[in-house]
Amino acid sequence: MKIALVHDYLVEYGGAERVLQTLAAMFPEAPIYTAFTIKGSTAWKQFQNRQIIESSLAPILKWHKLYSPLRFLAPWIWEGFDFSGFDVVISSASWYITKGIIVPPECKHICYVHTPPRYLYGLPTAIEWQRYPLVKLYAKLINNFLHRYDYLAAQRPDVLLANSKNVQERIKKYYKRESQIIYPPIKVEEIIAQNKELTEKNLRKENYYLIVSRVVGAKGIDMAIEAANKLKINLKIVGETAGLRWEEAKLKKLQGSTVEFVGRVEDEKLWQYYSKAKGFLALASDEDFGMTVVESQAAGTPVLAYYGGGYKETVIDGKTGLFFYDYNLESLIKAWKQFDQMKFDINNLTENAKKFDEKVFVANIKKLLVY
Known part of the structure; x- marks a missing residue:
């Protein structure tokens, strides 16, 4: 054929x-x-x-x-x-x-x-x-x-x-x-295997939240940065610029002391960022699907997501993550505070990811x- x-x-x-x-x-x-x-x-x-x-x-x-x-x-x-x-x-x-x-x-x-x-x-x-x-x-x-x-x-x-x-x-x-x-x-089994290897090496979750995305405003990165600034929460943003450099420059102007732009990394390093993160943020207002959300769950990291688009198909509210329902800064901050105190079962996260x-x-x- x-x-x-x-x-x-x-x-x-x-x-x-x-x-x-x-x-x-x-x-x-x-x-x-x-x-x-x-x-x-x-x-x-x-x-x-x-x-x-x-x-x-x-x-x-x-x-x-x-x-x-x-x-x-x-x-x-x-x-x-x-x-x-x-x-x-x-x-x-x-x-x-x-x-x-x-x-x-x-x-x-x-x-x-x-x-x-x-x-x-x-x-x-x-x-x-x-x-x-x-x-x-x-x-x-x-x-x-x-x-x-x-x-x-x-x-x-x-x-x-x-x-x-x-x-x-x-x-x-x-x-x-x-x-x-x-x-x-999505390379779910590969991510799970690497996360298991890191865990066996006594990996511990680190005190940061993660975004993996093209660095553009329409992905909700601007809102995430503002929320992280207000809450004094460590936020790492992994991804390359899409389109014009001024989009990235505009976002970096919002950057506070707890926010870090990492740039693009290769998959093996990316899986480590997922595994070590305390939580993952998915903030596009109408994502087509959202592969990174599944990758995060495969790595044993829960997701804070806006209730819209493909996220509704990949996140189980209260079990593998938490939704917020009003697309604004106040709603995100309120949900983030709640999310920061929640505990999640890694088995629920990985089992949900395996479907994809x-x-x-x-x-x-x-x-x-x-x-």
């Missing part, structure tokens, strides 16, 4: 790229088709040894980071690829509308939807461009076209997969299509390949 993989682009390494990495491991001979890649980027480093096929428009898209304002080129990007000879194409779809590819009639197109493009449907985005009048006007012009194209593109795949119930509901609402939920692949293990994802994808 000849298989191809398709992904938005290869620049930042986040949750969508972790999904692609698992798919790439499942299908080692599959080429990866993408709009463009930037050599030296964190995502490129993960896939540099694979066959990567870029769009003919790649040189234009990555010149001075024009891929965002030029996203209206999506139809020409994806419809320009030739998938002749492939039996199955698996696309990984988010904001760059990869589901717009056209495959031969005898080829099966499976589309894994991380989310419909957030900027097209009024959902919070990582960088809030709508605050800038000229950008807002330009976006309005091109987004009207892209909104129609996104709907058309969503009708093309033979199978739509949703990464959560949250995204499944969006697919039904925006595309009028049914979808199957397959949760993203990578092997479950792999088994579910393989089932779809049986004709």
Whole structure:
């Protein structure tokens, strides 16, 4: 069976790229088709040894980071690829509308939807461009076209997969299509094994809370910093900047003496940060799924989360974490004080995480390949 993989682009390494990495491991001979890649980027480093096929428009898209304002080129990007000879194409779809590819009639197109493009449907985005009048006007012009194209593109795949119930509901609402939920692949067993090894070495929880996220305001990091400043609680923020550096600079201006920006770390080090943390904060207002929340539980660390988005599917209130319900600083501070005094059973945390293990994802994808 000849298989191809398709992904938005290869620049930042986040949750969508972790999904692609698992798919790439499942299908080692599959080429990866993408709009463009930037050599030296964190995502490129993960896939540099694979066959990567870029769009003919790649040189234009990555010149001075024009891929965002030029996203209206999506139809020409994806419809320009030739998938002749492939039996199955698996696309990984988010904001760059990869589901717009056209495959031969005898080829099966499976589309894994991380989310419909957030900027097209009024959902919070990582960088809030709508605050800038000229950008807002330009976006309005091109987004009207892209909104129609996104709907058309969503009708093309033979199978739509949703990464959560949250995204499944969006697919039904925006595309009028049914979808199957397959949760993203998370290295739960690997994290549990490392945490056990650290525990056997007499690991103790340290006095800090943790956020693992791209460093952007829309993830609730600003609110977390303000709360940590007021409560004088140690907070470590792990993750790289997404988009423009001024977003990171703006957040760092809020930084108090108990807040530390760690930057990006490799997985083994990341698992240690999870394991040693007193608690994990998940504060996006409408997260698509939230892989880091599951990783934290696998490492035996409970979660303080806003009751929204995919967090409702991954956190069990009072058992593996605590929800707060009003998205404001006062509500977070109140919940954080309560959370700081709570005790959690590590077995509840790890058992809940196991439902999302990578092997479950792999088994579910393989089932779809049986004709």
